[in-house]
Amino acid sequence: MLKYALKRILLLIPTVLGITLFIYFIMSLVPGDPAAMLAPQEATAEEIEALRVSMGLDKPMLIQYLRYIWNVLQGDLGVSWFTKKSVAAELVNRLPYTLTLGVMSTLIASIISIPLGTLTAVKHNTLADYVVTFLCLFFSAMPNFWLAILLQINFSLNTGWLPAFGMGTPAHYVMPVIAVCASSIASNTRSTRTWVLDVIRSDYVRTARAKGANEVTVVMKHALRNALLPIITGLGSSFAGVLGGSVVIETVFAIPGVSTYLTTAVGVRDMPIITGCIMVISIFVGIVNLLIDLLYSVIDPRVKYE
Amino acid sequence: MENILEIKNLKVQYNTDEAVVYAVNGLSLELAKGEILGLVGETGAGKTTTALSIMNLLPDAVAEVTGGEIIYNGKNVFGMSKSELRDLRGSEVSMIFQDPMTSLNPVMTVNDQIEEVLKIHNPQMTKAERDKRVADILSLVGIAPERGKSFPHQFSGGMKQRVVIAMALVAEPSLLLADEPTTALDVTIQAQILTLMKELEEKLGTSMIFITHDLGIVAEFCQSVAVIYGGEIIERGTVEQVFACTDNHPYTSSLFQCIPDLETDEARLKPIPGFVLDPRTVPKGCPFADRCEHCTERCRTEKPAVQYVEEGHFIKCHLFEGRRHDV
Amino acid sequence: MSEQMKASAKSDRVSRLKSTSKGRFRIFWKRYSRNKLAMAGLVVFMIILIASFAAPLIVDYSAAIKQKISNKFIQPGSSADHFLGTDQFGRDMMARVLYGGRISLGAGLATVAIAFLGGIVLGGVSGYFGGTVDTVIMRVCDMLMAIPGTMLAMAIVAALGAGLDKLMISLSIVLMPAQARMVRAAIMNLRNAEFIEAARTYGTKNARIIFKHLLPNIMGPLIVSTFMSLGTVILCIASMGYLGIGIQAPTPEWGSIISENQSNIRYYAYLGYVPGIFIMLSVLSLNFIGDGLRDALDPKMKN
Numbered sequence: 001m002l003k004y005a006l007k008r009i010l011l012l013i014p015t016v017l018g019i020t021l022f023i024y025f026i027m028s029l030v031p032g033d034p035a036a037m038l039a040p041q042e043a044t045a046e047e048i049e050a051l052r053v054s055m056g057l058d059k060p061m062l063i064q065y066l067r068y069i070w071n072v073l074q075g076d077l078g079v080s081w082f083t084k085k086s087v088a089a090e091l092v093n094r095l096p097y098t099l100t101l102g103v104m105s106t107l108i109a110s111i112i113s114i115p116l117g118t119l120t121a122v123k124h125n126t127l128a129d130y131v132v133t134f135l136c137l138f139f140s141a142m143p144n145f146w147l148a149i150l151l152q153i154n155f156s157l158n159t160g161w162l163p164a165f166g167m168g169t170p171a172h173y174v175m176p177v178i179a180v181c182a183s184s185i186a187s188n189t190r191s192t193r194t195w196v197l198d199v200i201r202s203d204y205v206r207t208a209r210a211k212g213a214n215e216v217t218v219v220m221k222h223a224l225r226n227a228l229l230p231i232i233t234g235l236g237s238s239f240a241g242v243l244g245g246s247v248v249i250e251t252v253f254a255i256p257g258v259s260t261y262l263t264t265a266v267g268v269r270d271m272p273i274i275t276g277c278i279m280v281i282s283i284f285v286g287i288v289n290l291l292i293d294l295l296y297s298v299i300d301p302r303v304k305y306e
Numbered sequence: 307m308e309n310i311l312e313i314k315n316l317k318v319q320y321n322t323d324e325a326v327v328y329a330v331n332g333l334s335l336e337l338a339k340g341e342i343l344g345l346v347g348e349t350g351a352g353k354t355t356t357a358l359s360i361m362n363l364l365p366d367a368v369a370e371v372t373g374g375e376i377i378y379n380g381k382n383v384f385g386m387s388k389s390e391l392r393d394l395r396g397s398e399v400s401m402i403f404q405d406p407m408t409s410l411n412p413v414m415t416v417n418d419q420i421e422e423v424l425k426i427h428n429p430q431m432t433k434a435e436r437d438k439r440v441a442d443i444l445s446l447v448g449i450a451p452e453r454g455k456s457f458p459h460q461f462s463g464g465m466k467q468r469v470v471i472a473m474a475l476v477a478e479p480s481l482l483l484a485d486e487p488t489t490a491l492d493v494t495i496q497a498q499i500l501t502l503m504k505e506l507e508e509k510l511g512t513s514m515i516f517i518t519h520d521l522g523i524v525a526e527f528c529q530s531v532a533v534i535y536g537g538e539i540i541e542r543g544t545v546e547q548v549f550a551c552t553d554n555h556p557y558t559s560s561l562f563q564c565i566p567d568l569e570t571d572e573a574r575l576k577p578i579p580g581f582v583l584d585p586r587t588v589p590k591g592c593p594f595a596d597r598c599e600h601c602t603e604r605c606r607t608e609k610p611a612v613q614y615v616e617e618g619h620f621i622k623c624h625l626f627e628g629r630r631h632d633v
Numbered sequence: 634m635s636e637q638m639k640a641s642a643k644s645d646r647v648s649r650l651k652s653t654s655k656g657r658f659r660i661f662w663k664r665y666s667r668n669k670l671a672m673a674g675l676v677v678f679m680i681i682l683i684a685s686f687a688a689p690l691i692v693d694y695s696a697a698i699k700q701k702i703s704n705k706f707i708q709p710g711s712s713a714d715h716f717l718g719t720d721q722f723g724r725d726m727m728a729r730v731l732y733g734g735r736i737s738l739g740a741g742l743a744t745v746a747i748a749f750l751g752g753i754v755l756g757g758v759s760g761y762f763g764g765t766v767d768t769v770i771m772r773v774c775d776m777l778m779a780i781p782g783t784m785l786a787m788a789i790v791a792a793l794g795a796g797l798d799k800l801m802i803s804l805s806i807v808l809m810p811a812q813a814r815m816v817r818a819a820i821m822n823l824r825n826a827e828f829i830e831a832a833r834t835y836g837t838k839n840a841r842i843i844f845k846h847l848l849p850n851i852m853g854p855l856i857v858s859t860f861m862s863l864g865t866v867i868l869c870i871a872s873m874g875y876l877g878i879g880i881q882a883p884t885p886e887w888g889s890i891i892s893e894n895q896s897n898i899r900y901y902a903y904l905g906y907v908p909g910i911f912i913m914l915s916v917l918s919l920n921f922i923g924d925g926l927r928d929a930l931d932p933k934m935k936n
Binding site: 014015018019022023026027029137138140141142143144145146149150153157158240241243244245247248251259262263265266267269271274275277278281282285286289 | 772773775776777779780781782783784785787788789790791792793794864868871872875876877878888891892895898899905909912913914916917920921
Binding site: 201 | 365388392400403411459
């Protein structure tokens, strides 16, 4: 198992290399000279050229890329084109906010959606099922930033119950987590319902009923444990989805996380920041997926990692 | 002899989006204590539906019992409370399902799955007693007890079927419903499983309904036979009565004609003409009328009644009205 | 068996076979139209779509762009000229939302169409040829799927530069891997399926196998997933619009309408509700359509 985990961590390296190369490649397709854009208005051609050389932009794309990777290996993610500040240092400051938001949202979404989805599956085609399903459809269709704005107006600006912006106390997390969670809860509840329904109709659940097991045992011990397998697989994409959702939410609540960093950088095409953010996020998504795979092997006896 | 089971005029239908499927249409059947009955019929004749009805295990989302009752030991299973049903299932009546591949829970060990039956029905048993009992039943069905720690995916199809049988027998039920327990298996393993079940039945004295479409197995294994067509029993008697007599229900006769006979020199088997009854309609008359070569106008309009041709042997067919084999 | 019976049995079978190929759409439509929510979704979505694309017939584009401060913050319903009210610059909300819909829905549809075709090509190549091509394509897909879609799209937009076309390209790059994987998995599955094998044994040509047997069997799930992803894409475009990525002001887009009015929503709630409800209604109706399609195309998946 340990060997498998190590192998998976090593497999993250080509993913990260690939994704950064991909961004460099796309960037090289686009005409336009970042050095000219960054140089002061009155700069001469020589000054722009000097700037280009100092940014390493005079070299071919592949050389730029290799140089970047060489620096990354030494823990240097480069500096922002505009502020000239270290990207790595900034990310270290910002990551805790985004990761806390992401992990908390994923956990809370699972804690709510798995029981709710199971319940709707067990009670399927009853009023409770219809109500929950309708709410799920409603919240999965709601843009998360719109929900965030509504929450912000009603629970903070108008009432002063919760802090509207920034980070600091646990209370700061309440609205962002709700806004990020809502659509996750909605879609996870629906998929849990589908999986549990699927399992409830399987032959082995009928076998359990034929043994005389009571309904609670049938659902909890036989159905849910089997349905958990696909549900847990879904957690990985759920975490990625939550991080994706946090992009807008961090902006709405002015959270100083990775997402706001990325958003600001995208606006001005500050590529070192963008590459750095994507790289760090893909590493964390990879780690979460690895943890989920390991959890899977604990639950499903058919999966053995050697 | 006392009856352990009486099915009276059972009617079951499946309500799907596309159509209503009439699976069982007025089926009546009695089973004496200790009897081994072969329930024979084509795919879709209503065999499995009947068996599931006995345990009140029909999928409640689609299946609907529209009439009749099933009396087990004097009590109607459709009138039982949830806890009465739980007591019935697994300890009084148990079922061997058709497909061993999907009937076992993939995330539980074989031991746990067999032990669960005991946990439910024999709560007074200690863990050690249960373990002993599980080990015993595993060796009885020919599985080394130490393999019980394995998961179903580590077993072959035949082994899984043995596990399913062990699970069905561990609480020593009074009635065993075996739904084509050997269909999914190789012929050699089939024979082993049948021998095993026969031994077990002799040892435990269980009554059994053995569902199959294989007449050979019935002749070898069962004491009596009931032929099901279009969701009703059209002939019922002891194996000797049904197999020995040459004057059966036309459907039973055609079933026999579908068995190759090595001694005669016939070039071809005689297939039954036409298609299996369309289950979306309930025929007004005899369900077999459309495929029967003796069919008359009366067969299409009037349901044939039960005609006893000899003691314990009835045929549901207008042809046999007032006829008796034993006089 | 009498000759007559044989003949009738045969024609019965033939007619059954025919009905599967000829009346496929009719059967599909019969199943689909039975689903009330899916029908409602279809109607609502068509109304929003047609209203958006026929917007020039309803209101002039200048009403959505031209600022007239004297008309600011007219409440919806209080003026015949401004049915859905006006914003802080006196621009007509109805005009902004309808013209915004052209961008949100139009870009969404285009994105999904590009991803649909790209997915078929990539997945098809990958599944059909296998080997190294397959490995490379699938590795790239894995890689792209390892990053949250919104973030990847943002990074690609940043690299490509601003503009609606760039936004559409980046979003379809985000969608394509999942589509390609699905097509590949379906082809891999079907390649060895017994009915394909059967078709081969009686000498069916490769092209016929692909077009008559493979494609129809993949199409169902693919169309369903495409419709399901359209809702997500519309939400994603709205998020981008909200963040001001891809679409330049003053061009209206549903997400950007919300962000430009954000500071006023607290006092003039309709400024948030009008665009918000348009987004929700389109996504909701698309989800209903997707559900209905899934049930109609693949009854096995129904629950």
